[in-house]
Amino acid sequence: MRIRPIAEGDLGELQKIARETGVGFTSLPDNREFLTAKIAAAVAAFEQRTPVDRRNYFFVLEDEESGELAGCCAIEGQVGREVPFYHYRLGTLAHSSVQLDLHRTIDTLFLSSDHTGDAEVASLFLRPGFRGKERQHQRNGALLSMMRWLFMAEFRDQFPDKVLAEMRGVFDECGKSPFWECLGSHFFPLDFDEADRLTGLGQKSFIGELMPKFPIYTPFLSDEARACIGQVHHHTRPALAMLKKEGLRWEGFIDIFDGGPTVEAYIDDVRAVRKSRRCRVEIRSGSEAPSARPRWLAASTVMADFRSAWVAHGPDEEGTLTLSEAEAQRLGVAAGDSLRVLDTEETS
Numbered sequence: 529m530r531i532r533p534i535a536e537g538d539l540g541e542l543q544k545i546a547r548e549t550g551v552g553f554t555s556l557p558d559n560r561e562f563l564t565a566k567i568a569a570a571v572a573a574f575e576q577r578t579p580v581d582r583r584n585y586f587f588v589l590e591d592e593e594s595g596e597l598a599g600c601c602a603i604e605g606q607v608g609r610e611v612p613f614y615h616y617r618l619g620t621l622a623h624s625s626v627q628l629d630l631h632r633t634i635d636t637l638f639l640s641s642d643h644t645g646d647a648e649v650a651s652l653f654l655r656p657g658f659r660g661k662e663r664q665h666q667r668n669g670a671l672l673s674m675m676r677w678l679f680m681a682e683f684r685d686q687f688p689d690k691v692l693a694e695m696r697g698v699f700d701e702c703g704k705s706p707f708w709e710c711l712g713s714h715f716f717p718l719d720f721d722e723a724d725r726l727t728g729l730g731q732k733s734f735i736g737e738l739m740p741k742f743p744i745y746t747p748f749l750s751d752e753a754r755a756c757i758g759q760v761h762h763h764t765r766p767a768l769a770m771l772k773k774e775g776l777r778w779e780g781f782i783d784i785f786d787g788g789p790t791v792e793a794y795i796d797d798v799r800a801v802r803k804s805r806r807c808r809v810e811i812r813s814g815s816e817a818p819s820a821r822p823r824w825l826a827a828s829t830v831m832a833d834f835r836s837a838w839v840a841h842g843p844d845e846e847g848t849l850t851l852s853e854a855e856a857q858r859l860g861v862a863a864g865d866s867l868r869v870l871d872t873e874e875t876s
């Protein structure tokens with residue numbers, strides 16, 4: 529399995545993925561025109577033809593043998609540059625009366641665009657056939673999620689100080705969002721799906737303008753809606769766990785539609801950004817030793833033809849990374865080239 533930038537020929541497969549993503553995935557609406565534009569924008573970004581704050585990188589995970597696309601993920605250079613980027617921030621208001629000796633705090637939701645200019649990791653999706661227990665030896669989900677930190681570490685000057693991720697919120701068995709039903713639907717007479725689709729198509733600002741701008745006292749929401757604040761869809765738990773492991777935290781920002789949490793960090797504090805390092809490649813002949821659980825993640829140090837994949841061994845003390853011929857080919861490197869490498873088991 530290897531990661532590479534998306535290419536124009538991937539449109540058909542990407543549309544299949546878009547159909548599989550399901551409710552609340554937002555960034556991959558099943559719309560051919562939109563997906564065509566997304567691919568074109570990514571190609572331009574990897575070729576460095578777009579201004580640095582508009583570069584949206586989109587990666588795919590490819591099964592080398594079948595050529596099938598197993599999943600995708602993305603990095604947005606800076607959010608909120610073209611259309612406003614809204615959240616609710618969960619805040620606290622103190623209500624206090626000395627006379628009555630009453631002191632209370634009430635949770636409130638404030639509309640915010642505080643994250644304008646931050647980078648975003650997004651669109652993490654692994655097709656069901658490539659997930660789960662029987663595929664655990666491949667760590668496909670971790671490859672997709674974590675390779676983005678190697679990319680950001682390598683091309684650090686292209687990214688701002690902070691990074692965020694918006695996580696899919698909670699939906700009931702019928703695919704309805706209790707948070708949306710209780711809040712958004714009063715201000716925008718649409719189903720969540722339709723509102724989410726418009727958001728994905730880049731029309732969130734227009735929707736955001738119609739959402740309430742004054743603080744909302746959360747006790748006025750239904751119990752079901754309140755229970756969604758900061759909670760994720762069950763399919764999103766692994767995605768969130770992987771981000772938290774890298775040090776991203778929930779600071780109280782939520783999605784204005786489904787209440788899903790936004791997690792964030794300073795890029796330089798992200799564990800994989802801090803821990804990854806450059807190595808010089810050497811190549812040995814012979815085949816790869818199969819490993820039970822991949823540990824070492826490698827990524828290109830060049831943007832054109834960027835590649836990322838698991839490798840069987842880490843670098844030696846001098847910083848030399850010895851690859852098998854198959855690994856070198858998978859990563860598009862020759863002896864003497866550089867790669868960025870991360871020990872994914874190294875803690876702290």
Ligand SMILES: CC(C)(COP(=O)(O)OP(=O)(O)OC[C@H]1O[C@@H](n2cnc3c(N)ncnc32)[C@H](O)[C@@H]1OP(=O)(O)O)[C@@H](O)C(=O)NCCC(=O)NCCSC(=O)CCC(=O)O
Nearest residue numbers: 649650651652653654659660669670763764765766767769
């Ligand atoms: C998220 C992925 C890609 C993850 O792939 P897999 O399901 O194969 O993951 P996995 O290998 O089983 O687990 C990945 C890592 O999470 C850990 N893990 C798994 N389940 C967990 C849980 N319930 N609690 C805590 N940790 C958990 C595993 O130990 C593993 O880490 P180790 O390998 O270290 O042991 C997939 O589940 C998926 O496509 N989900 C549906 C789409 C979705 O909801 N995407 C997120 C949308 S939100 C978004 O896109 C923004 C976020 C982003 O872009 O990152």
Ligand SMILES: NC(=[NH2+])NCCC[C@H](N)C(=O)O
Nearest residue numbers: 553555650651694696783788
């Ligand atoms: N609260 C939400 N539904 N946010 C969207 C989550 C999905 C994911 N971040 C994406 O890029 O598509």
